[in-house]
Amino acid sequence: MGIFQSFQPLLQSETHEKNPPAKQRSRLSPRQASKIKQRDVSAQKRVIAAQQRKKTALVYEMHRTIFQHFPHLLDWMRQVDDRRKKASDYELAAHLTACLALFLFKSESRNQYNHYRGDAQFAENYQRLFGFAMPHGDSVHNVMAQFNEDQIEHLKHQMVQVLLRRKTFHGSRYRGKWFLVAVDASGVGSYAHQRDAQCLHRTSKTGKITYFHTVLEARLVTAGGFSVSIASQWIENPEGTDYDKQDCERKAFTRLATKLKQIYPRLPIMILADGLYPYEGFFNTCKANGWAYCVTFKDGNLPSVWEEVRSLMPLQGANTHQEIRHQPSGATTQQAFRWVEGVDYQGHTLQWLECRETFTPKATADNTSAPSSKITHFVHLTDLPVNWRNIAATSHSGRLRWKIENEGFNTLKNQDYGMKHQYARKSYRALKNYFQFMQMAHLIHQLMTLTTRFKESFLSGQNHPTLKNLWRDLIAAMQWGELDTQELEHVAGTCAQFRFST
Incomplete structure (x- = not known):
C-alpha cells in the first residue's frame, strides 16, 4: 500500500466469540483472557504505527512536492553569486536551503530553528531530506545580511516561471487568456x-x-x-x-x-x-x-x-x-x-x-x-x-x-509563517531576504496542500485535522520518526500527478 493512499481503520469489529463483552470475560479462563488482552494490545500497536506512518507521509509529500516541481532548485541556489566575506564549513546552498527550511517547517523564529537543529533525530532527518547538515541560525542570518535581495528574489521568479511553463495555472485564466x-x-x-x-x-x-x-x-x-x-x-x-x-x-x-x-x-x-x-x-x-x-x-x-x-x-x-x-x-x-x-x-x-x-x-x-x-x-x-x-x-x-x-x-x-516577526532586528537587507524565502515556502506549501491527493489523504473524513495540526504532526515525524533514504529517493524520482481545484 502506498504511503499516500487513504488510511483505512485498522480496528475492525470483532465477533462476539472472539471478543466477548466484559461481563462474559469474567467467566473466561486465564489463558483465554490473556489471548484477548494480547489481541487488544496488538491492535493498539497497529493503530499507533498507522498514525506514525501517516505523520511521516507528510514529510514524504513535502519532499515530493519540492523535487517534482523544482528538481533544479539546489542547482539554482549554487548559481547564486557567493558574497560571503568569511570562509565557511557550509556551501552557500546549505545556508540558502536552511533559510527556506526555516519557513517550510514554520519555525516562526531563528531560535526555534536552532531548537530543531539541536534535536539529533530532527537534524538527521533534515540531512536526509536536503543533503545538507543544518547550519546554525546565526550563520544563516549573517548570509542573509550580505546578499542583495534581487539575487534571492530571482530564485522565487525561477520557481514561478517553471510553474507557468508547466501550465499549472492555465485552467484558472480569465476568458481562457x-x-x-x-x-x-x-x-x-x-x-x-x-x-x-x-x-x-x-x-x-x-x-x-x-x-x-x-x-x-x-x-x-x-x-x-x-x-x-x-x-x-x-x-x-x-x-x-x-x-x-x-x-x-x-x-x-x-x-x-x-x-x-x-x-x-x-x-x-x-x-x-x-x-x-x-x-x-x-x-x-x-x-x-x-x-x-x-x-x-x-x-x-x-x-x-x-x-x-x-x-x-x-x-x-x-x-x-x-x-x-x-x-x-x-x-x-x-x-x-x-x-x-x-x-x-x-x-x-x-x-x-x-x-x-x-x-x-x-x-x-x-x-x-x-x-x-x-x-x-x-x-x-x-x-x-x-x-x-x-x-x-x-x-x-x-x-x-x-x-x-x-x-x-x-x-x-x-498561520505560523511569522510575517510580522522580526527575523532581522537590524539588517534591512536580511529582512527583505527572509521575506522572499517566506514566499517560496508558502508557494511550496500551496502546491502540496491544494492537491486532490492531499485533501483525500489528510483533510477528508469526519473530525479531520486542520493544516496547523498537520504541521505539528510533520514536525513530530521529523523529531521522532526515521526517514528512509531509499523511500525519499523513490518519492523524488517517481513522477506523480498534481491535480488542483481550479
Whole structure:
C-alpha cells in the first residue's frame, strides 16, 4: 500500500466469540483472557504505527512536492553569486536551503530553528531530506545580511516561471487568456524607533511617531485557493538622500509594473486592485504594458467617471442580468448585475459594472421566523468588453482581489509563517531576504496542500485535522520518526500527478 493512499481503520469489529463483552470475560479462563488482552494490545500497536506512518507521509509529500516541481532548485541556489566575506564549513546552498527550511517547517523564529537543529533525530532527518547538515541560525542570518535581495528574489521568479511553463495555472485564466494578478501592500513590521533609514513613518494626533516597513506585492490568484507571490516591491524612503515626500503605494506600483514586465514580458495579465488604483497613471501603465484590469470603484473616486456613468445608465437600461444559486445547505444567493459600457476617461474606454448580492440563509424547520438576508454591494471598473454572458465571471474575477489579503497576507501573518516577526532586528537587507524565502515556502506549501491527493489523504473524513495540526504532526515525524533514504529517493524520482481545484 502506498504511503499516500487513504488510511483505512485498522480496528475492525470483532465477533462476539472472539471478543466477548466484559461481563462474559469474567467467566473466561486465564489463558483465554490473556489471548484477548494480547489481541487488544496488538491492535493498539497497529493503530499507533498507522498514525506514525501517516505523520511521516507528510514529510514524504513535502519532499515530493519540492523535487517534482523544482528538481533544479539546489542547482539554482549554487548559481547564486557567493558574497560571503568569511570562509565557511557550509556551501552557500546549505545556508540558502536552511533559510527556506526555516519557513517550510514554520519555525516562526531563528531560535526555534536552532531548537530543531539541536534535536539529533530532527537534524538527521533534515540531512536526509536536503543533503545538507543544518547550519546554525546565526550563520544563516549573517548570509542573509550580505546578499542583495534581487539575487534571492530571482530564485522565487525561477520557481514561478517553471510553474507557468508547466501550465499549472492555465485552467484558472480569465476568458481562457488572462492570468489574474492581485496587487496590494501590507505592513511587515512596526517599530517605536527608526529601525533604519528606509523606514516609513507616520505621526498620530498626539504627536507619537510610528515607524514601519511595507511591501507591495503582485500575487497570482485563482478561485481554487492559490495566492502566489510573483513580484515584490518595497515601499521605502531612499537611503542617504533627502526627500520631499515619503514613498507611497502608487509610486511603488510604477516600479513594480516595470519589474513585472521585465520578468514576465509576454504573460497576459489582468490586474486586480482596490479603490486606490483607479487613476490615470494606473490606466496608462496597464495600457502601455498590454495588461487588462478590473479594479474596485468606490464612491468619490473619479467624479467625472461617476457623472458619466449616471448619465449613460438610463440609455443602457437593458444591461442587466440576474443569477440565483442554491447552496447545498439550503441557503440561496441571488446576484443582480448591471453595467454601463463605453465610459470615457482621459482617452481610456472603461466599463462600469455593479453586483448586488443577496444571501438568504435556510429557513428554520418550524418556519416561525423568516431568515434575515444579507446584502453586499460590489462595483468595479474594467477595460475589457462586458455583456450578459460574461458579466458574472467579470465581477467574480474582480472580487478575487481579496485572496491577496486572505490566502496571502492573512495566512503569512496568522498561520505560523511569522510575517510580522522580526527575523532581522537590524539588517534591512536580511529582512527583505527572509521575506522572499517566506514566499517560496508558502508557494511550496500551496502546491502540496491544494492537491486532490492531499485533501483525500489528510483533510477528508469526519473530525479531520486542520493544516496547523498537520504541521505539528510533520514536525513530530521529523523529531521522532526515521526517514528512509531509499523511500525519499523513490518519492523524488517517481513522477506523480498534481491535480488542483481550479
